[in-house]
Amino acid sequence: MHPFMRHKHSDYMHWSKTQSRARYNLATSGVGAFPLQELPVDLTKFEINGENSYGYAPLQAAIAKHHGVDPECVVESAGTSMANHLAMAAIIEPGDEVLIEHPAYGPILDVAHYLEANVKRFRRMEENGWAIDLAEIRPRITPNTRLIVITNLHNPTSVLTSDSVLLEIGDIARSVGALVLVDEVYLEAVYEGTPRTSFHLGPQFVVTSSLTKVYGVSGLRCGWVLARPDLTWKMRRLNDLYSATAVYPGELLSTAAFQHLNLLRERARRVVETDRKLLNDFLTSERGVSAARTKWGTTSFVRLSQSCGRSVDAFLELLRSEFHTSAVPGRFFEMPDHFRVGMGVNTEMFTEGLDRIGRAVTLSSQRRLISIA
Numbered sequence: 001m002h003p004f005m006r007h008k009h010s011d012y013m014h015w016s017k018t019q020s021r022a023r024y025n026l027a028t029s030g031v032g033a034f035p036l037q038e039l040p041v042d043l044t045k046f047e048i049n050g051e052n053s054y055g056y057a058p059l060q061a062a063i064a065k066h067h068g069v070d071p072e073c074v075v076e077s078a079g080t081s082m083a084n085h086l087a088m089a090a091i092i093e094p095g096d097e098v099l100i101e102h103p104a105y106g107p108i109l110d111v112a113h114y115l116e117a118n119v120k121r122f123r124r125m126e127e128n129g130w131a132i133d134l135a136e137i138r139p140r141i142t143p144n145t146r147l148i149v150i151t152n153l154h155n156p157t158s159v160l161t162s163d164s165v166l167l168e169i170g171d172i173a174r175s176v177g178a179l180v181l182v183d184e185v186y187l188e189a190v191y192e193g194t195p196r197t198s199f200h201l202g203p204q205f206v207v208t209s210s211l212t213k214v215y216g217v218s219g220l221r222c223g224w225v226l227a228r229p230d231l232t233w234k235m236r237r238l239n240d241l242y243s244a245t246a247v248y249p250g251e252l253l254s255t256a257a258f259q260h261l262n263l264l265r266e267r268a269r270r271v272v273e274t275d276r277k278l279l280n281d282f283l284t285s286e287r288g289v290s291a292a293r294t295k296w297g298t299t300s301f302v303r304l305s306q307s308c309g310r311s312v313d314a315f316l317e318l319l320r321s322e323f324h325t326s327a328v329p330g331r332f333f334e335m336p337d338h339f340r341v342g343m344g345v346n347t348e349m350f351t352e353g354l355d356r357i358g359r360a361v362t363l364s365s366q367r368r369l370i371s372i373a
Contacts, residue, residue, distance in 0.1 A: 008114060012106035012332040022326035024353035028342030029155070029299055029328075031268035034216035040263075041256040046249055054236045056251040062258035063224050067197045075235045076251075077223040078243055080185040083208035085111050086242075087181055087225050088147065090234045091206070092117050096146035099137065103301075103333040105155040108183065112149070120145075126303070129292050130157040134168055145178045152198065153186035156333050156340040158297025160190060163201060170202050184209045190296040191269050199226040206231065211257060213298060215264040221247075222254035268344055272298055275343035275350045282354045288361030298344045301330070303337060308361055309368025312339050318364060323356035 020027040055076045064071040077083040092098060094116035100109060102121040112119050122136040148169060152161045173180045182198045184207055199207040210223030225235055279300055283291055291302045304312050312330055316339060319325045330338030343350060
């Protein structure tokens with residue numbers, strides 16, 4: 001078998017689509033859906049077909065205004081996943097070195113392998129609060145490095161990387177003629193003092209994002225890339241091969257959503273912040289699990305204590321089968337002793353889900369003691 005055949009799919013996305021759902025679903029990654037009827041828009045004025053050659057101009061303008069960039073620097077995409085694919089496909093050639101954080105969101109790695117990149121890694125360490133350590137990046141950069149890839153907020157931990165660190169990463173990249181790809185799909189879940197997009201930090205930055213995680217309109221698949229105009233044109237032409245043109249009603253609704261982003265964001269914010277307090281209280285009281293505390297984001301990366309006496313996969317199977325609760329296995333982030341939980345969907349469900357995680361931890365520990373006895 002060709003060495004890259006195994007990378008022509010995403011194990012995480014398959015799991016997410018087929019096995020993640022449960023009565024108490026903590027395997028989410030974005031906020032709850034914003035009801036269409038609450039969006040101030042007149043649907044009677046919508047049409048099924050409309051003009052779109054290389055992007056719907058009003059949507060391009062809305063994205064550009066939101067980030068304070070020129071519309072020529074914007075490429076529409078079907079969510080952040082396609083944005084990441086377009087960006088990497090436009091930048092790298094087979095055999096190019098790509099340096100990607102660890103732990104990483106699985107589909108980003110899958111795309112890099114699919115494009116036959118020479119993938120190298122730098123570590124984010126739990127004992128350092130999952131923060132980026134520049135000393136991990138510098139020795140791994142070579143003249144063959146074409147791209148450095150990070151997520152900000154970090155997926156799965158929700159850790160924020162500051163502009164000062166990003167600037168240094170940009171300097172490291174520039175020293176070898178590389179670019180920095182920053183997936184910012186969670187960044188606007190920093191509700192106070194929201195950072196500007198890192199695209200403003202220099203021409204070596206390429207940014208991907210969407211409305212899918214923070215705003216509750218995932219079904220619109222409204223994503224984008226921010227890049228230099230020479231790169232955006234290359235991405236638009238590449239997209240001719242993938243999706244040709246976007247769904248026009250989706251573009252109309254996405255444009256309307258941009259006109260009311262604060263409404264969407266604040267609705268979700270109340271749920272996220274309530275859930276985070278519940279999670280922090282749970283982590284304080286439950287000794288069987290631990291996690292780095294963050295102020296922002298919709299996900300938390302939880303370590304399962306060895307006192308539970310079973311693997312995370314076995315624990316999550318127990319959680320699902322006996323407690324009807326789901327969370328994302330850490331193996332999809334290359335950390336098999338962790339699991340990811342999502343906030344911001346439904347606080348009542350989240351409260352009950354945390355309680356069931358605690359009960360599953362207790363049951364696992366009891367069964368371990370019985371087996372030892």
